[in-house]
Amino acid sequence: NDDGTLKAGAKVIYVTEANKNDVDGKGNSIAEYLTNAQNNTSPIVIRIIGTVGSATWNELEYNAPGHEGDDITEDKVIGINGKKLPTDSKMLTQAELIKGGYNTLNEYPEKLGGARCVAIDGLVSRASYSSGEYDSLWNDCQIKNVSNITIEGIGEDAEIFQWGFTFKSCNSVEVRNLRFYDYTEDACSIEGSENSTTLAGFRHKNFWIHHNTFDIGMNYWDVCAEQDKHDGDGATDFKYLAYVTISYNRYNGTHKTGLVGGGDSAHQACFTFHHNYYNGCDQRMPLGRQANMHTYNNYYSGSGLYSISLRAGAYAFIENCVFTSGKSSTVPVELRTGSNGTPSCKIINCEIEGKITNPYGSDQVYVGDDRTVTVQGDNLYGQNFELDPDFYTVTDMLPASEVKTVIPGVAGVMKRNSNIKIEGGSEEEEPPVIVPPEPSDGQSVSFTSDDEGKAVAVDEIFADGDLFTAGWNKTKAAVTKGISAAVADDGSEKSFGYALLSNGTGGGVTVTAKSAVTLTVYYGASDSKFTTADQAKSGNLSWTVDGVTQTSDKTENKSNKVAYSEVITLEAGQTAVFEISANRFVLYGLYAE
Numbered sequence: 001n002d003d004g005t006l007k008a009g010a011k012v013i014y015v016t017e018a019n020k021n022d023v024d025g026k027g028n029s030i031a032e033y034l035t036n037a038q039n040n041t042s043p044i045v046i047r048i049i050g051t052v053g054s055a056t057w058n059e060l061e062y063n064a065p066g067h068e069g070d071d072i073t074e075d076k077v078i079g080i081n082g083k084k085l086p087t088d089s090k091m092l093t094q095a096e097l098i099k100g101g102y103n104t105l106n107e108y109p110e111k112l113g114g115a116r117c118v119a120i121d122g123l124v125s126r127a128s129y130s131s132g133e134y135d136s137l138w139n140d141c142q143i144k145n146v147s148n149i150t151i152e153g154i155g156e157d158a159e160i161f162q163w164g165f166t167f168k169s170c171n172s173v174e175v176r177n178l179r180f181y182d183y184t185e186d187a188c189s190i191e192g193s194e195n196s197t198t199l200a201g202f203r204h205k206n207f208w209i210h211h212n213t214f215d216i217g218m219n220y221w222d223v224c225a226e227q228d229k230h231d232g233d234g235a236t237d238f239k240y241l242a243y244v245t246i247s248y249n250r251y252n253g254t255h256k257t258g259l260v261g262g263g264d265s266a267h268q269a270c271f272t273f274h275h276n277y278y279n280g281c282d283q284r285m286p287l288g289r290q291a292n293m294h295t296y297n298n299y300y301s302g303s304g305l306y307s308i309s310l311r312a313g314a315y316a317f318i319e320n321c322v323f324t325s326g327k328s329s330t331v332p333v334e335l336r337t338g339s340n341g342t343p344s345c346k347i348i349n350c351e352i353e354g355k356i357t358n359p360y361g362s363d364q365v366y367v368g369d370d371r372t373v374t375v376q377g378d379n380l381y382g383q384n385f386e387l388d389p390d391f392y393t394v395t396d397m398l399p400a401s402e403v404k405t406v407i408p409g410v411a412g413v414m415k416r417n418s419n420i421k422i423e424g425g426s427e428e429e430e431p432p433v434i435v436p437p438e439p440s441d442g443q444s445v446s447f448t449s450d451d452e453g454k455a456v457a458v459d460e461i462f463a464d465g466d467l468f469t470a471g472w473n474k475t476k477a478a479v480t481k482g483i484s485a486a487v488a489d490d491g492s493e494k495s496f497g498y499a500l501l502s503n504g505t506g507g508g509v510t511v512t513a514k515s516a517v518t519l520t521v522y523y524g525a526s527d528s529k530f531t532t533a534d535q536a537k538s539g540n541l542s543w544t545v546d547g548v549t550q551t552s553d554k555t556e557n558k559s560n561k562v563a564y565s566e567v568i569t570l571e572a573g574q575t576a577v578f579e580i581s582a583n584r585f586v587l588y589g590l591y592a593e
Contacts, residue, residue, distance in 0.1 A: 006043070006045065007043045007148075009042045009043065010042060010043040010044070010045055011040075011042050011043070011044050011045070012045045012047060013030070013033065013044070013045070013046050013047065014047045014049060014154075015030045015046060015047065015048050015049065015052055016049045016050055016052065017050060017051060017052050017053065017117070020052050020120055021118070021120065021121050028122075029120050029121040029122045030046070030052070030120065030141070031120050031121065031122035031123045031141045031142075032121060032122035034046070034141060034143045034146070035122055035142065035143070035144070037143070037146050037149075038144055038145040038146060039145050039146075040146055040147070040148075040149075042148075043148040043149070043150075044146070044148065044149045044150070045149075045150045045152065046149070046150070046151040046152070047152055047153075047154050048151070048152070048153045048154065048158040048159075048160065048178060049153075049154050049155070049158060050157055050158065050159070051112070051157070051158075051159040051161050052120075052159070052160060052161065053109070053112065053117040053159075053160075053161030053162050053163070054117065054118075054119050054120040054123060054139050054161070054162050054163040055105040055106060055107045055109075055117055055118055055119040055162070056105065056106065056109075056138060056139055056162045056163075056182075056184055056220055056221075057103050057104075057105060057106065057138070057220045057221040058080070058103060058104055058105070058106045058220065058221075059106075059220040059221070060078075060079070060080065060103060060220070060221045062076045062077065062078070062222075062227070063227060068227075068230075069227055069228070069230075070227065071225050071226055071227060072225055072227055073133075073225070074087065074129075074132060074133060074134065074225075077134055077223050079097075079100070079101060079102030079103055080101070080102065080103055080104070081100070081101035081102060083100075083101070083102065085102060085127065085129070085134060085223065086129075087129050089129070090128060090129060090130065091126050091127070091128045091129075092126060092127045092128075093125065093126050094119075094125035094126065094138075097127065103221060105119060106220070107119075109161075109162070109182075111161070111181075111182065112161070117161070117162070120139075120141075120163060122141075123139045123140060123141055123163055124137055124139075124140040124141075124142050125137065125138045125139055125140070127223055132225075133224070133225035134223040134224060134225070135223070135224055136185075136219075136221070136222070136223050136224060136229065137185055138184035138185055138219065138221070139162055139163035139164070139183075139184045139185065140163070140164060140165075140166050140185050140186070141163060141164065141165050141166065142166050142168060143165060143166070143167050143168065143170060144167075144168045144169055144170070145168075145169050145170065146167070146170050146173075147170060147171040147172050148171075148172045149170070149172070149173055149174070150173075150174040150175075150176070151165065151173075151174070151175050151176075151178070152174070152175070152176045152177050152178070153176070153177040153178040153179070153413060154177075155414070156413065156414045157179075158177060158178050158179065158413070159178070159179045159180075159181065160178055160179070160180045160181075160183070160187070161181060161182055162182045162183065162184060162218075163183060163184070164180060164183040164184075164185055164186050164187040164188060164189070164232075165186075165187075165188050165189070166185075166186060166189040166190075166191065167189070167190045167191070167207075168191050168193070169191070169192065169193045169203075169204055170190070170204060171204055171205060171206060172206045172207075173190065173206070173207045173208070174207075174208045174209075174210075175188055175208075175209050175210075175212065176208075176209075176210050176211050176212060177211050177212065177413050177414060178212050178213075178413065179212070179213040179214075179215065179413055180212065180213070180214050180215065180235065181214075181215035181216070181217075181218075182215075182217060182218040182232075183217040183218075183232045183235075184217065184218070184219045184220075184229075184232055185217075185219075185229070185232060185233050186232070186233045186234050186235070186236075186237050187214055187217065187232070187234070187235045187236065188209060188212075188214075188235070188236050188237075189234065189236070189237040189238070190207055190237075190238050190239075190241060190244070191238075191239050191240060191241075192204035192239065192240030192241045192268075193240060194240060195240060195265070195266065195267040196240075196242075196267055196269075197267065197380055198380075199242060199269055199270065199381055202240075202241065202242035202243075202268075202269065204240065204241050204242075205241060205242040205243040205244075206243050207238075207241060207243070207244045207245070208244075208245045208247075209236055209244075209245070209246045209247075209249065210245070210246070210247045210248050210249065211247075211248045211249065211411075211412065211413060211414075212249045212250075212412070212413060213249070213250045213251075213252065213412040213413045214235040214236070214249065214250070214251045214252065214254055214257075215252045215253070215254070216231050216232070216252065216253045216254055216255065217231050217232015217233065217235070217254070217255070218230075218231065218232060219231070219232055219233075228256070231254070231255040231256070232255075233256060234256050234257065234258055234259050234284065235251055235254045235256075235257050235258055236249075236257070236258040236286075237258060237259040237262070238258075238259065238260050238261075238268060238271070239259070239260075239261050239262045239266045239268055240266060240267065240268060241268050241269075242268065242269045242270050243269075243270045244268075244270070244271045244272070245271075245272045245274075246258075246271070246272070246273045246274075246276060247272070247273070247274045247275050247276065248274075248275045248276065248410060248411050248412070249276045249277070249411060249412065250276070250277045250279060250408075250411040250412030250413075251276070251277070251278050251279060251281050251285070252279045252280065252281075253279065253280045253281060253282075254278075254281045254282070255281075255282045255283070256282075256283065256284050257278065257281045257282070257283065257284045257285050257286070258284050258285060258286040258287070259284060259286060259287050259288075260286045260287070260288040260289060260290075260291045260293065260314070261287075261288060261289030261290050261291060261312070261314075263289070264289055264290075264311065264312035264338055264339045264340040265312075265339075265340055266289060266290065267290045267291075267380070268289075268290060268291045269290075269291050269292055269380075269381040269382070270291070270292060270381065270382070271286075271288070271291050271292070271293040271294070272293070272294045272295070273286070273293065273294070273295040273296075273298055274294075274295065274296050274297050274298065274394075274396075275297050275298065275396070275407060275410060275411060276298045276299070276407075276411055277298075277299050277301065277407045277408050277411035277412065278298065278299065278300045278301060278303065278307065279301055279302070279408075280301065280302045280303075280304075280326060281300075281303060281304065281307075282303070282304035282305050283303075283304060283305040283306050283307075283309070284309065285298075285300060285303070285307045285308055286308065286309075287308075287309040287311070288308070288309065288310055288311070288314040288316065288343075289311050289312040289313070289314050289340075290312055290313050290314055290340070290341070290379070290380065290381075291314055291315075291379075291381070292314075292315045292317075292379050292381045292382035292383070292385055293314065293315065293316045293317070294316075294317050294385075294386070295308070295316060295317070295318045295319075295321060296318070296319045296320050296321065296394065296397060297320050297321065297396075297397060297398050297403055297407065298321045298322075298403075298407070299321070299322050299403050299404060299407040299408065299411075300321065300322065300323045300324065300332065301322075301324050301404075301408075302324055302325070302326035303323070303324070303325060303326055303330050303332070304326050304327060304330060305330070305331070306330065306331040306332070306333075306334050306357075307323055307330075307331070307332050307333065308332070308333045308334070308345075309333075309334050309336060310333070310334070310335050310336070310343035310344070310345055311335075311336045311338050311343055312338055312339065312340040312341055312343065313340055313341025313342065313343060313377065313378040313379050313380065314343045314344075314377075314379065315343065315344050315345065315375075315377050315379035315382070315383050315384075315385075316333075316344075316345040316346075317345070317346050317348075317384075317385065317386045318333070318345060318346065318347045318348065318350060319347070319348040319349055319350065319371075319397075320348070320349050320350065320397055320398060320399060320400045320403065321350045321351075321400065321403065322350065322351045322352075322400055322403040322404055323350065323351065323352045323353055323354065324353050325353040325354045325510075326510075327577065327579060328544055328577045328579075330353070330354045331354055331355065331356070331357050332352050332353065332354045332355075332356060333345060333347065333352075333356045333357075334356070334357035334358075335356075335357060335358045335359060335360060335364060335365065336357075336359070337359050337360075341377070341378030341379070341380075342360060342364060342376075342377050342378045343364070343377055343378075343379075344360075344364040344365065344375045344376060344377025344378075344379065344383070345364075345365055345366075345375065346365075346366045346373065346375050346384070346386075347365070347366065347367045347368075348368070348369060348370075348371055349369050349399070349400055350367075350400055351400045351401075351403075352367075363375065363376040364376055364377055371386065371387075372387065374387065486522075486524065486561050486562055486563035486588055487561065487562065487563060488522055488563045488565055488588075489562050489563065489564050489565055490520070490565045492565075494522065494563070494589065509577070509578045509579075509585070509587060509590070510575060510576070510577050510578075511570075511575070511576050511578075511590070512573070512574070512575045512576075513570035513571065513572055513573065513574050513575075513576075516569070516570065516571055516572055517569070517570050518567060518568075518569050518570075519567065519568050519569070519570065519576070519590060520565055520566070520567050520589075520590070521541070521543075521565065521566050521567075521568075521578060521587075521589075521590050522563040522564070522565050522587075522588040522589040522590070523541055523563070523564055523565075523566070523578075523580070523585065523586060523587055523588060524562070524563060524564060524586035524588065525540075525580050525584065525585065525586060526584050526586045540552050540553075540554065540580070541554075541564070541566055541578060541579075541580055542578070542579050542580075543566070543568060543576050543577065543578050543579075544576065544577045544579075545568070545570065545574055545575070545576050546574065552564070552566055563588040563589070
């Protein structure tokens with residue numbers, strides 16, 4: 001109900017790690033219960049308590065060192081038994097793969113402290129072969145033909161670990177207050193069943209994904225030719241749907257963050273993205289096709305490849321958002337040519353770093369503060385929909401100047417929208433507002449942002465070699481994380497038990513000098529998939545100042561217990577962008593003198 005109470009006749013199922021394979025007292029797992037809920041007539045509320053995980057594969061890696069992410073051919077897909085996966089069957093289930101000796105499940109994952117985590121019965125887990133290559137779908141909870149369903153986390157620690165949800169041909173779905181991490185495929189995917197060229201023609205609609213935290217996925221057995229599922233697949237993907245809201249979510253370092261339309265010919269409509277915190281994510285925030293989209297008050301912090309990509313007739317009305325770059329080449333918004341129509345966008349009152357990519361012309365893109373301007377495109381469902389007199393009024397709009405400080409404090413699990421007031425109840429407390437500190441004497445360098453979205457001094461952050469910054473994870477240096485506790489190579493006797501590990505390949509750090517300064521950067525290159533120091537690959541550090549790029553000559557930059565160092569000087573006002581050439585950027589420390 002609108003006041004937050006359950007509707008009459010609602011069925012409530014509580015799910016814990018202990019009861020996940022018998023949630024109803026009849027021997028049905030949570031996946032089997034939802035599979036059997038097709039065509040239900042009563043509302044369903046699934047309440048997740050604590051971490052509910054599923055076992056996944058032990059790791060198998062196919063690419064040679066230095067070729068991570070390169071396409072692989074079918075002959076390279078070898079099981080732990082030394083045998084190539086068969087090509088004479090269209091599909092192999094998880095049970096068949098285990099029986100054939102191709103791989104086994106890891107029931108004692110390190111991320112759960114070695115505690116046992118058995119598989120959830122009824123998840124879809126299979127490999128398929130077609131047209132000379134394999135594809136996979138691991139640990140997917142498929143929910144079909146279900147309406148009026150809420151899946152929600154209870155408390156601050158509700159987590160979905162190593163699995164995710166796919167809703168197919170469903171209606172009226174809500175997912176909230178859950179942390180998703182190490183998902184092997186999609187964390188939360190929603191698919192309708194067919195295209196429509198009119199709003200009235202969509203059969204599947206009304207979806208609300210809010211107040212969740214999506215960490216990066218992890219696929220330990222990527223059999224796909226493109227090798228693009230190492231970080232899972234999409235965090236939130238949608239197609240063939242209408243009336244979808246994605247709000248107050250936090251995305252931490254996700255790779256393929258979200259799709260609106262799985263291909264140029266896939267139709268979907270009426271999407272709203274608001275108050276989301278994209279924290280060091282690489283791309284697809286979203287990648288949109290065909291849909292008309294309203295995106296406001298989102299914070300795209302330290303993005304990698306690009307933030308928003310518009311293709312195939314998509315139209316986006318983007319207002320009061322902030323885009324910051326994680327790399328010198330980051331694109332905030334791109335339009336791409338292709339089939340099925342010309343995309344377009346109108347960007348109002350946004351703060352933008354980087355250059356918008358537009359292969360069309362000024363008629364397709366407007367950037368400014370005039371809401372009455374129109375742009376030209378091929379959107380079917382509402383080109384310039386914001387000019388319709390019946391367009392709703394947004395009541396929770398922030399000015400762009402407040403986005404950096406407010407959004408990190410309200411997006412994610414257990415965060416509250418202070419504009420909600422329940423009849424008969426009290427108004428929600430105001431969320432904490434994070435105020436950037438005033439610089440003090442001696443603070444000569446500042447990061448673009450830290451974990452809370454505020455500017456901070458480098459010499460304050462790095463006193464112990466520690467750092468919190470958008471798109472990075474502080475981690476204890478250990479070989480199992482792909483890095484080792486390290487000693488500086490410059491004779492300073494500095495040692496590092498912790499490091500910052502970038503989310504995804506490469507990674508970048510940007511610093512700006514407030515006065516003349518000498519910086520020493522202690523770094524390495526690694527990957528979370530390395531299990532021994534010998535497996536770590538080389539990756540050179542590069543730094544760009546005033547458009548000039550220099551590269552280190554330390555080709556043995558490995559996870560071998562050495563923190564490599566480079567020293568550069570900056571004049572007041574100069575900015576340096578540090579990036580790694582391969583694998584993950586490991587930052588042990590950054591010292592300013």
